[in-house]
Amino acid sequence: IGMSGLLVKSTVIMKENLEELNRRGMATDYPVILGGAALTRAYVEQDLHEIYQGEVRYARDAFEGLRLMDALVAVKRGIPGAVLPELKQRRVARRTPVLPEPEEDAAPVRSDVATDVPIPTAPFLGTRVVKGxxxxxxxxxxxxxxxxxxxxxxxxxxxxxxxxxxxxxxxxxxxxxxxxxxxxxxxxxxEAAVVYGYFPCHSEGNDLVILDEDGKERTRFTFPRQRRGRHLCLADFFRPAESGETDIVALQTVTxxxxxxxxxxxxxxxxxxxxxxxxxxxxxxxxxxxxxxxxxxxxxxxxxxx
Known part of the structure; x- marks a missing residue:
């Protein structure tokens, strides 16, 4: 079985395919050749080889794929001296990185985004559907x-x-x-259509908290914060909860x-x-x-x- 992956998502699907072949008891019968721009030899012949219960090899291009096919067929036919190429070994042993404990004041709870910008007035609260x-x-x-x-x-x-x-x-x-x-x-x-609306909100750290019309939490979105520079986060662009002010956010989805x-x-x-x-x-x-x-x-x- 040959699989080629152009996108990073392809590597996840390939891994799932190998696990499915294992689950169905087909791995020993089906050698797998993997290639494509999203893959590296080390990922295939180390990480995926550890998962797959059969033979799996990396082909850099179609020519290497043909050579692997020749080797696989020769091994299957029992031709004397026929072997598959050696698996690539990592130059550096894989290890789990140890991240340093963050300093308490390394990243601020909030960046220097202004908090005195006038809050816009929403034309309505809740959602509307616009069609046609x-x-x-x-x-x-x-x-x-x-x-x-x-x-x-x-x-x-x-x-x-x-x-x-x-x-x-x-x-x-x-x-x-x-x-x-x-x-x-x-x-x-x-059939162009939009669902959009305006919602009261405030921010709490890295979270944007969406409120209902009574001021109770409806849901929240958590956003990443920059580790360098100004330590910006999307939540910073809305009034913090401690300000006592309610901000407004617009959300939309289109089709x-x-x-x-x-x-x-x-x-x-x-x-x-x-x-x-x-x-x-x-x-x-x-x-x-x-x-x-x-x-x-x-x-x-x-x-x-x-």
């Missing part, structure tokens, strides 16, 4: 670079005289974008609806991978655009748009 937001309202917030570079993979040619990035944007990116936006509109694939997801799933099922990637990438970035658009509206409603 027209594409024209949030399309202008679309991040074209994130779409063309990150989602669609447009890159300048490496050869002399080849098209540059801006040339590709004009000749390929924007024409395809206009075509897809037209399709999303004419096929009625967008462009299930129809776009259904259309991308159909393209994937039809093996139309390029069309799938383009429509999926645009859907992702339109959701981001909707979030930015609504965030701007929230700032206007709070009177802090400037």
């Amino acid at each position: 937001i027209p594409l024209r309202e949030y399309a202008g917030w679309l991040d074209e670079d994130a779409l063309f570079k990150g989602q669609w993979g447009l890159k300048a040619s490496r050869t002399d005289g080849g098209p540059g990035y801006e040339d590709l944007v004009e000749s390929q990116g924007r024409p395809r974008l206009r075509g897809l936006l037209d399709r999303l509109h004419t096929d009625n694939l967008l 462009i609806g299930p129809r776009a997801s259904g259309a991308t799933a159909e393209l994937f099922a039809a093996d139309a991978y390029r069309d799938y990637l383009e429509l999926h990438g645009l859907s992702v970035q339109l959701a981001e655009a909707l979030a930015e658009y609504w965030h701007a509206r929230v700032r206007t409603e709070l009177g802090i748009a400037d």
Whole structure:
């Protein structure tokens, strides 16, 4: 079995797969070759090898994968002298790091963020649902670079005289974008909606405490604090509980609806991978655009748009 991991999350899935093969009693029958950008040889041949009850090896590229396959087949056929390559040993023995005890005054309970900024007035408390937001309202917030570079993979040619990035944007990116936006509109694939609201709150150390209208705790979010510099934490940007003042926080979640997801799933099922990637990438970035658009509206409603 071969598995290739591009993202860090892939390494977690690979580990789970190996554990599942163990659980099903299949490990001794199925050697595993792992590779991809997210992996290192030491992680595979030490950490994962300790977990897996069969053979597991790391392949840096396809050529090493082929050599491993040859070795595995030779061992299975009992060819004299056939062996698998040695597992890579760590140069430095793994050990659990011992972290120093933090000094009591090493990090402040609160940073130097100002606490005298006027608290904005919320237009309402609680949540509201807004549906049917027209594409024209949030399309202008679309991040074209994130779409063309990150989602669609447009890159300048490496050869002399080849098209540059801006040339590709004009000749390929924007024409395809206009075509897809037209399709999303004419096929009625967008159901943009927002749930948002304003809630009373205050901060306690690294926690942002969300309150109900009676001032009782509803829930809380715990945020990390910088270990260096100003020791900033998101909770610092809201009034501390000891101030006796109640602050306000806006929360939102957005969607462009299930129809776009259904259309991308159909393209994937039809093996139309390029069309799938383009429509999926645009859907992702339109959701981001909707979030930015609504965030701007929230700032206007709070009177802090400037």
